[in-house]
Amino acid sequence: MENTAIHLIARPTTGITPDLFELRHSPVPEVADGQLLVRQTYMSLDPAMLGWMSADRESYIPPVELGEVMRSSGYGEVVESRHPDFAVGDKVMGMFGWQEYALSNGQGINKVTVDLPPEAVLSILALPGLTATQGLFNVGKPKAGETLVVTGAAGSVGSLVGQLAKAEGLRVVGVAGGEEKCRWLVDELGFDGAIDYKSDGLAEQLAALTPDGVDIFFENTGGPIQQLIFDRMNTHGRIVVCGMIADYLSANPAPGPNWIRMIKKRLTIQGFAMPDHFGQVPQLLGKLAPYVMAGKIKYRAHVLDGLESAITGLPLLFTGKNTGKLMVKL
Amino acid sequence: MENTAIHLIARPTTGITPDLFELRHSPVPEVADGQLLVRQTYMSLDPAMLGWMSADRESYIPPVELGEVMRSSGYGEVVESRHPDFAVGDKVMGMFGWQEYALSNGQGINKVTVDLPPEAVLSILALPGLTATQGLFNVGKPKAGETLVVTGAAGSVGSLVGQLAKAEGLRVVGVAGGEEKCRWLVDELGFDGAIDYKSDGLAEQLAALTPDGVDIFFENTGGPIQQLIFDRMNTHGRIVVCGMIADYLSANPAPGPNWIRMIKKRLTIQGFAMPDHFGQVPQLLGKLAPYVMAGKIKYRAHVLDGLESAITGLPLLFTGKNTGKLMVKL
Numbered sequence: 001m002e003n004t005a006i007h008l009i010a011r012p013t014t015g016i017t018p019d020l021f022e023l024r025h026s027p028v029p030e031v032a033d034g035q036l037l038v039r040q041t042y043m044s045l046d047p048a049m050l051g052w053m054s055a056d057r058e059s060y061i062p063p064v065e066l067g068e069v070m071r072s073s074g075y076g077e078v079v080e081s082r083h084p085d086f087a088v089g090d091k092v093m094g095m096f097g098w099q100e101y102a103l104s105n106g107q108g109i110n111k112v113t114v115d116l117p118p119e120a121v122l123s124i125l126a127l128p129g130l131t132a133t134q135g136l137f138n139v140g141k142p143k144a145g146e147t148l149v150v151t152g153a154a155g156s157v158g159s160l161v162g163q164l165a166k167a168e169g170l171r172v173v174g175v176a177g178g179e180e181k182c183r184w185l186v187d188e189l190g191f192d193g194a195i196d197y198k199s200d201g202l203a204e205q206l207a208a209l210t211p212d213g214v215d216i217f218f219e220n221t222g223g224p225i226q227q228l229i230f231d232r233m234n235t236h237g238r239i240v241v242c243g244m245i246a247d248y249l250s251a252n253p254a255p256g257p258n259w260i261r262m263i264k265k266r267l268t269i270q271g272f273a274m275p276d277h278f279g280q281v282p283q284l285l286g287k288l289a290p291y292v293m294a295g296k297i298k299y300r301a302h303v304l305d306g307l308e309s310a311i312t313g314l315p316l317l318f319t320g321k322n323t324g325k326l327m328v329k330l
Numbered sequence: 331m332e333n334t335a336i337h338l339i340a341r342p343t344t345g346i347t348p349d350l351f352e353l354r355h356s357p358v359p360e361v362a363d364g365q366l367l368v369r370q371t372y373m374s375l376d377p378a379m380l381g382w383m384s385a386d387r388e389s390y391i392p393p394v395e396l397g398e399v400m401r402s403s404g405y406g407e408v409v410e411s412r413h414p415d416f417a418v419g420d421k422v423m424g425m426f427g428w429q430e431y432a433l434s435n436g437q438g439i440n441k442v443t444v445d446l447p448p449e450a451v452l453s454i455l456a457l458p459g460l461t462a463t464q465g466l467f468n469v470g471k472p473k474a475g476e477t478l479v480v481t482g483a484a485g486s487v488g489s490l491v492g493q494l495a496k497a498e499g500l501r502v503v504g505v506a507g508g509e510e511k512c513r514w515l516v517d518e519l520g521f522d523g524a525i526d527y528k529s530d531g532l533a534e535q536l537a538a539l540t541p542d543g544v545d546i547f548f549e550n551t552g553g554p555i556q557q558l559i560f561d562r563m564n565t566h567g568r569i570v571v572c573g574m575i576a577d578y579l580s581a582n583p584a585p586g587p588n589w590i591r592m593i594k595k596r597l598t599i600q601g602f603a604m605p606d607h608f609g610q611v612p613q614l615l616g617k618l619a620p621y622v623m624a625g626k627i628k629y630r631a632h633v634l635d636g637l638e639s640a641i642t643g644l645p646l647l648f649t650g651k652n653t654g655k656l657m658v659k660l
Contacts, residue, residue, distance in 0.1 A: 051594075059594045060565075222589065235390075241592040248590070255585035259552065260578070262571040262601030264381075264389045269599040271592030 001028040004307060005069045005099035011055050015249060016315045020053070021070065023308065029103045036083040038092055038102045038109075040076035042118045042303075045310060045326040046127055046156070047245050047317050048273075060273040070098040072310075073127050075118045086111070093126050098310055100330055110281055114289060123156060123299035123325035124292055125285065127274060131242060132160035133288045134277050139240045139270050140216045144169030147210050149229050152220030153194065154181035156325040157242060160297065161218050162191050164288075167296045170216070173209045175225055177320040189298055195225075203228050213237075222246040222254065230257040233267055241271040249318060300324030331358040334637055335399045335429035341385050345579060346645045350383070351400065353638065359433045366413040368422055368432045368439075370406035372448045372633075375640060375656040376457055376486070377575050377647050378603075390603040400428040402640075403457050405448045416441070421448075423456050428640055430660055440611055444619060453486065453629035453655035454622055455615065457604060461572060462490035463618045464607050469570045469600050470546045474499030477540050479559050482550030483524065484511035486655040487572060490627065491548050492521050494618075497626045500546070503539045505555055507650040519628055525555075533558050543567075552576040552584065560587040563595050571601040579648060630654030 003026050010020045031037050052064050052071050064071045074096040078086050083106045086092070094109035096102035112121055123129075135157070136142060148165045152158040153174025162172045162185065173193045174185040182194035193209035195202065206228050213234040219226065222244040233239070247253035261267065277284070291297050302324040304313040309328055316322040333356050340350045361367050382394050382401050394401045404426040408416050413436045416422070424439035426432035442451055453459075465487070466472060478495045482488040483504025492502045492515065503523045504515040512524035523539035525532065536558050543564040549556065553576040563569070577583035591597065607614070621627050632654040634643045639658055646652040 056594070060596060219589065226589075241589050244588070244590045244593065247588060253588040253590055256588050257586050258574070258577060258583040259549065259556075259571050259586050259599070259601065260574045260583055262599060263574065263603055264386070264601075266390060266601050266603055266606060268601075269589070269592060269597075271589065271594075271596050271598075273593055273596055276596060 001101075002026070003028045003099055003101045005097065006307065006310060007067055008053055008064045008070045009066055011066070012050065012053050012249075016050065016053075016318070018311050021311050028101045031080045031082050031103065033082050035103055035105055036078050036086045036109075037080040038076040038094070038096060038104060039079045040074045040096045040100060040102060041330055042076070042122050043072050043074040043096070043098060043307075043310060043328040043330065044122045044126055045072065045304075045314050045317060045328065047243055047248070048127075049314060050248050050318070061275045070310075071095060072098055073122075075112070075121050075126070076102070093121060098307065100307065108278060110285075114292070116292070119301040119303065119325075119327065120292075120299060122327050123301050124160065124297055125288065128156035128325060129160055129288050130277070130281060130284050131157050131274050132164060133284045134274065134280070135218060135240045135242050135272060136161050136164050137287060139272055140218060140238050142168050142170055142216055145171075146215035147171040147173070147212055147234075148216040148218060149173045149175065149206075149210065149214050150218040150220065151175040151197075151223075151225065151229075152243060152245060153185055153191070155220060158218070158220050159185070159189060159299065163189055163297050164291060165216075166190055167291055171210075171212075173206075175221070175229075184300070197221075197223060197225050206232060216240065218242060220245065224254075227257050230261065233261065233265055235265050237265060237267050239267060239269040241269060245318065302326045304328045306330070331431075332356070333358045333429055333431045335427065336637060336640060337397060338383060338394045338400045339396055341396070342380065342383050342579075346380065346383075346648070348641050351641050358431045361410045361412050361433065363412050365433055365435055366408050366416045366439075367410040368406040368424070368426060368434060369409045370404045370426045370430060370432060371660055372406070372452050373402050373404040373426070373428060373637075373640060373658040373660065374452045374456055375402065375634075375644050375647060375658065377573055377578070378457075379644060380578050380648070391605045400640075401425060402428055403452075405442070405451050405456070406432070423451060428637065430637065438608060440615070444622070446622070449631040449633065449655075449657065450622075450629060452657050453631050454490065454627055455618065458486035458655060459490055459618050460607070460611060460614050461487050461604050462494060463614045464604065464610070465548060465570045465572050465602055466491050466494050466546075467617060469602055470548060470568050472498050472500055472546060475501075476545035477501040477503070477542055477564075478546040478548060479503045479505065479536075479540065479544050480548040480550065481505040481527075481553075481555065481559075482573060482575060483515055483521070485550060488548070488550050489515070489519060489629065493519055493627050494621060495546075496520055497621055501540075501542075503536075505551070505559075514630070527551075527553060527555050536562060546570065548572060550575065554584075557587050560591065563591065563597055565595050567595060567597050569597060569599040571599060575648065632656045634658045636660070
């Protein structure tokens with residue numbers, strides 16, 4: 001039986017291009033005692049993957065080594081098991097990489113026991129949902145009646161953050177690119193307002209939509225709107241820094257806001273990354289699942305077809321051209 | 331009996347000038363039931379006072395209204411009391427303002443029961459010590475073996491932060507203006523290193539003095555060294571934003587660092603201001619006093635003479651020309 005995998009063979013400099021990757025075939029590995037074999041059926045494509053591809057050893061997890069299979073999270077089924085906790089047929093999610101079959105010792109793999117289609121599992125329960133839940137609840141500490149502004153609001157994490165905050169009784173304003181995404185946020189997801197960051201009069205739009213200021217700023221993008229949102233932060237406001245997608249590919253990332261307002265308003269800015277919290281996945285899923293089961297969470301999946309579509313698909317995340325949670329069906 | 335007071339009559343625009351103030355005389359007020367009268371003997375001059383003078387209603391406490399006595403903290407003795415908790419002769423500290431006599435209902439006034447000279451009380455126990463203790467312990471959360479960098483290190487708050495951190499077993503590097511201040515930090519206060527922010531090669535100096543990176547950055551000043559310290563922050567590092575004295579008088583405050591590193595290193599930046607914590611003064615003094623009594627805390631007082639010297643003295647804080655905790659002896 002043959003495994004097909006995509007390996008990282010070069011570091012991105014200005015963008016994600018096909019020459020960074022190589023398709024390789026190899027025999028599916030033998031399953032030893034304590035191991036299991038997963039046939040992956042869906043792979044998730046996420047903005048964080050650009051960081052994992054870079055040579056930056058300063059980041060929160062080591063980069064993918066050149067020659068290794070590209071790192072990614074995914075969904076699949078156990079097809080062989082010599083591990084006591086997993087049986088053939090179990091639905092699982094984990095960091096399986098860009099390949100059809102993944103061998104594992106079970107570490108970091110979570111069984112999917114809820115009755116949801118794989119697209120929903122990857123859109124809501126996997127990395128986006130864990131990230132949104134950790135960031136919103138454990139970092140942002142939302143209280144009913146507060147105002148939250150989320151950037152990248154139509155993205156996989158942002159759309160969940162906004163919906164969870166709405167379910168908690170907050171006023172929610174989303175920032176996204178383009179009128180269509182903004183309409184989706186308000187009409188479908190029930191946001192109180194949305195701002196197209198490509199439009200004019202951003203400061204005025206923001207002021208009109210946040211008449212009581214901003215208590216929680218959930219930052220997924222960076223870009224010029226960051227300063228405008230920062231300028232509206234209320235006393236004891238919290239800023240959750242989850243992503244800076246506008247700056248990841250920039251040689252000269254834009255500076256951030258001056259810190260005087262940090263003192264005046266006693267703000268907290270906190271960066272976080274999910275790998276610090278993989279040990280808390282069961283608790284995070286326990287927090288998230290009731291919202292999903294209560295039908296509070298809608299999603300849009302953008303499904304690409306076939307392993308190789310990952311290579312041309314990943315750049316969509318950095319141009320905002322994806323129209324939902326980006327994933328690959330194998 | 332006559333009271334002399336200095337009133338704020340105009341807002342600062344480019345600096346602190348004598349025309350912003352007016353000396354006024356009035357009878358010492360009658361003491362009613364539940365009140366006490368304090369004869370102030372020492373007034374503290376602090377950087378935060380510039381903020382209190384400005385018209386910025388966005389700040390953490392309301393500005394001093396035009397025509398009011400200028401706000402300040404100080405030290406004095408109860409000379410008349412119809413308040414059950416205070417007796418004539420009690421030594422007290424509180425927000426007495428720029429005046430000789432202050433009438434109070436007792437709120438926010440703390441009795442000084444330790445046997446220290448008034449200069450030490452104002453230099454260590456009053457606003458600087460409370461601020462340093464709150465910021466270092468409750469925001470910075472220091473652990474032995476970590477590295478702390480403090481800016482404005484020769485200032486009233488910074489010098490205490492560094493000494494407290496040393497006493498807790500941290501490596502401490504101070505940033506100050508001028509060789510003489512830097513020598514004082516290392517030779518007298520026992521800092522592990524000091525950097526003159528007016529010198530060349532700041533990045534190299536900082537790298538040499540923080541070989542294991544920076545875990546806690548206690549920010550009192552702003553200025554170009556902020557970015558350099560930020561660039562050396564370790565994973566899960568904490569940045570305590572206490573002051574931005576370099577920017578308070580600037581029409582165009584410099585931007586801050588980009589937030590990408592916030593995610594990569596999962597940093598927390600937190601601004602704080604003492605008025606949020608006045609309710610915790612007894613606990614903060616309880617934390618601070620043992621260090622003082624154990625002789626771990628040295629200080630330098632810069633004492634001006636006479637009420638009116640406050641007017642010409644306050645600007646010294648913004649040019650770095652004071653040579654210790656600035657105060658006025660009445």
